[in-house]
Amino acid sequence: xxxxxxxxxxxxxxxxxxxxxxxxxxxxxxxxxxxxxxxxxxxxxxxxxxxxxxxxxxxxxxxxxxxxxxxxxxxxxxxxxxxxxxxxxxxxxxxxxxxxxxxxxxxxxxxxxxxxxxxxxxxxxxxxxxxxxxxxxxxxxxxxxxxxxxxxxxxxxxxxxxxxxxxxxxxxxxxxxxxxxxxxxxxxxxxxxxxxxxxxxxxxxxxxxxxxxxxxxxxxxxxxxxxxxxxxxxxxxxxxxxxxxxxxxxxxxxxxxxxxxxxxxxxxxxxxxxxxxxxxxxxxxxxxxxxxxxxxxxxxxxxxxxxxxxxxxxxxxxxxxxxxxxxxxxxxxxxxxxxxxxxxxxxxxxxxxxxxxxxxxxxxxxxxxxxxxxxxxxxxxxxxxxxxxxxxxxxxxxxxxxxxxxxxxxxxxxxxxxxxxxxxxxxxxxxxxxxxxxxxxxxxxxxxxxxxxxxxxxxxxxxxxxxxxxxxxxxxxxxxxxxxxxxxxxxxxxxxxxxxxxxxxxxx
Amino acid sequence: xxxxxxxxxxxxxxxxxxxxxxxxxxxxxxxxxxxxxxxxxxxxxxxxxxxxxxxxxxxxxxxxxxxxxxxxxxxxxxxxxxxxxxxxxxxxxxxxxxxxxxxxxxxxxxxxxxxxxxxxxxxxxxxx
Ligand code: SF4
Ligand code: SF4
Numbered sequence: 001x002x003x004x005x006x007x008x009x010x011x012x013x014x015x016x017x018x019x020x021x022x023x024x025x026x027x028x029x030x031x032x033x034x035x036x037x038x039x040x041x042x043x044x045x046x047x048x049x050x051x052x053x054x055x056x057x058x059x060x061x062x063x064x065x066x067x068x069x070x071x072x073x074x075x076x077x078x079x080x081x082x083x084x085x086x087x088x089x090x091x092x093x094x095x096x097x098x099x100x101x102x103x104x105x106x107x108x109x110x111x112x113x114x115x116x117x118x119x120x121x122x123x124x125x126x127x128x129x130x131x132x133x134x135x136x137x138x139x140x141x142x143x144x145x146x147x148x149x150x151x152x153x154x155x156x157x158x159x160x161x162x163x164x165x166x167x168x169x170x171x172x173x174x175x176x177x178x179x180x181x182x183x184x185x186x187x188x189x190x191x192x193x194x195x196x197x198x199x200x201x202x203x204x205x206x207x208x209x210x211x212x213x214x215x216x217x218x219x220x221x222x223x224x225x226x227x228x229x230x231x232x233x234x235x236x237x238x239x240x241x242x243x244x245x246x247x248x249x250x251x252x253x254x255x256x257x258x259x260x261x262x263x264x265x266x267x268x269x270x271x272x273x274x275x276x277x278x279x280x281x282x283x284x285x286x287x288x289x290x291x292x293x294x295x296x297x298x299x300x301x302x303x304x305x306x307x308x309x310x311x312x313x314x315x316x317x318x319x320x321x322x323x324x325x326x327x328x329x330x331x332x333x334x335x336x337x338x339x340x341x342x343x344x345x346x347x348x349x350x351x352x353x354x355x356x357x358x359x360x361x362x363x364x365x366x367x368x369x370x371x372x373x374x375x376x377x378x379x380x381x382x383x384x385x386x387x388x389x390x391x392x393x394x395x396x397x398x399x400x401x402x403x404x405x406x407x408x409x410x411x412x413x414x415x416x417x418x419x420x421x422x423x424x425x426x427x428x429x430x431x432x433x434x435x436x437x438x439x440x441x442x443x444x445x446x447x448x449x450x451x452x453x454x455x456x457x458x459x460x461x462x463x464x465x466x467x468x469x470x471x472x473x474x475x476x477x478x479x480x481x482x483x484x485x486x487x488x489x490x491x492x493x494x495x496x497x498x499x500x501x502x503x504x505x506x507x508x
Numbered sequence: 509x510x511x512x513x514x515x516x517x518x519x520x521x522x523x524x525x526x527x528x529x530x531x532x533x534x535x536x537x538x539x540x541x542x543x544x545x546x547x548x549x550x551x552x553x554x555x556x557x558x559x560x561x562x563x564x565x566x567x568x569x570x571x572x573x574x575x576x577x578x579x580x581x582x583x584x585x586x587x588x589x590x591x592x593x594x595x596x597x598x599x600x601x602x603x604x605x606x607x608x609x610x611x612x613x614x615x616x617x618x619x620x621x622x623x624x625x626x627x628x629x630x631x632x633x634x635x636x
Contacts, residue, residue: 048588048590050590050628177592177626177628178592178596178622178625178626180595180596184595185595185596186595187592187595261588261629262629263588263628263629264628264630265628266625266626266628271628273588273590273628326594326603326604335595336594336595336600337594337595338591338592338593338594338595338596339590339591339592339594339608340590340591340592341590342588342589342590342591342608343589343591343604343608344589344607344608344609344610345588345589347607347608
């Protein structure tokens with residue numbers, strides 16, 4: 001019906017009709033896709049979200065005498081410099097090497113500071129060669145005096161992404177933000193109907209070479225992103241889970257910090273908020289219809305991050321309309337929701353892109369090669385060595401205490417068996433609590449005789465079916481030295497201690 | 509005025525609160541309550557002309573009053589309106605406007621610091 005060239009002619013003449021994806025949704029609802037396709041030339045989309053898989057190639061130029069940088073630090077954040085002599089790739093999620101700064105200022109913050117024109121301390125080390133004799137450099141750089149500063153993001157703009165909740169009774173800190181215990185909140189990350197890849201779900205218009213809005217500059221799609229997938233479940237034409245992704249490129253020297261921001265997800269680490277907007281040329285009625293997708297029609301799953309496995313259980317299927325109301329019903333409770341990606345900025349970006357096109361400052365491109373629309377799945381990384389589950393741990397003889405046991409008997413048991421923890425169980429071997437040697441010492445010191453008074457009743461446990469690595473993290477996180485193993489019937493099967501785990505891990 | 513009330517189990521069954529509302533010109537709003545057989549803790553907001561008298565009455569009845577005078581502040585330059593903080597606020601002091609701007613209501617804030625610890629750009633903090 002229309003071609004990209006024809007649309008560009010109209011942009012040049014100032015006649016192109018450009019609307020945002022949200023406006024298009026209303027337009028098609030009112031007048032139908034046929035009429036909308038005739039009237040509208042371009043639909044603009046936008047998203048502003050935490051995109052961990054981002055970074056920048058920097059070229060520092062040659063010093064005199066020259067150096068072949070093999071380790072490079074920018075404001076204390078390591079950039080990978082195993083490419084030639086003065087190039088480096090700075091990854092957004094790289095933490096600071098100074099332990100007192102750590103996650104608070106990482107790669108993403110350096111990127112933001114560079115874009116803001118701030119001075120950055122460059123520290124480079126090298127082994128020295130005949131042609132590159134210098135072995136260390138400490139100097140200041142700015143974006144302006146770099147030869148190139150190219151943002152190159154391997155995986156941005158997830159087509160869709162599950163929302164997160166947490167069923168456990170402790171707060172979890174994840175890349176989906178802080179998740180309150182007992183499903184206390186839900187966080188979602190997609191811009192919904194404004195999101196670029198939900199408006200062209202079969203990639204009919206975009207691919208390598210598509211010019212886009214990237215962090216306030218004109219950038220490009222350079223191909224499918226990593227973990228790109230097409231063979232996924234769809235509803236109303238759009239994937240209900242993660243699917244397509246984009247690899248993006250843009251010139252940092254033209255970027256605006258308004259649309260790119262360094263951030264730190266608490267106790268998770270640095271990440272980069274990337275602003276991206278993609279124009280969709282309305283070449284025919286079908287494309288028009290696709291861009292009319294509404295928040296209500298885009299399905300999103302809520303998954304339980306309380307289960308730290310690759311396949312997390314799905315708690316509920318919902319849609320972005322419901323998520324954006326600010327609350328959602330989960331198991332009969334009203335649970336507040338948080339967007340995590342800025343809906344406000346997403347719209348600002350779609351409007352900015354529209355403004356550029358309206359003013360004739362931005363022209364569309366036809367992709368050199370469209371993104372693949374079928375045949376892609378994401379392969380998992382299988383860990384070669386079989387995973388050790390808790391039940392595979394070689395159990396020692398099970399030593400237990402009962403609520404009526406005398407404290408000195410319990411102390412004796414611990415000393416005789418050289419152990420520090422003793423699960424306290426009822427007559428059916430069901431767990432009631434745990435006593436440690438510390439508890440026992442305390443009881444003796446305070447003249448307490450009743451075991452139930454000194455034991456800890458809220459016990460952190462390990463289940464037989466859980467992988468040992470998960471338990472290692474639990475021990476670490478709760479700063480405990482051992483936990484009882486519980487089977488499906490809630491009976492105590494043994495103890496796993498920090499030493500057991502480090503012995504196992506050390507054996508690798 | 510916002511305050512934490514702590515009281516012993518004996519008081520739990522008494523109808524101090526209903527007397528309070530009956531006898532003083534105040535509005536009483538319970539923001540959070542955690543009451544167990546061992547006693548209780550309650551976060552309240554009192555408004556009206558007789559706040560001071562009401563507070564004295566409660567102290568007399570054995571309720572310990574701990575007023576909160578913390579306020580939440582947000583750096584609008586740093587804030588990216590991501591909304592991560594919204595669902596963490598226990599008293600719904602953080603909301604979005606029509607155009608998805610994130611706003612905090614410092615009158616509602618109880619200074620719990622949930623939002624401040626979770627803001628990806630460290631744009632929000634609590635002061636006295
Ligand atoms: S979490 Fe921080 S950046 Fe996000 S909306 Fe709240 S205050 Fe703003
Ligand atoms: S500190 Fe933040 S989360 Fe806590 S009450 Fe105040 S605004 Fe809400």
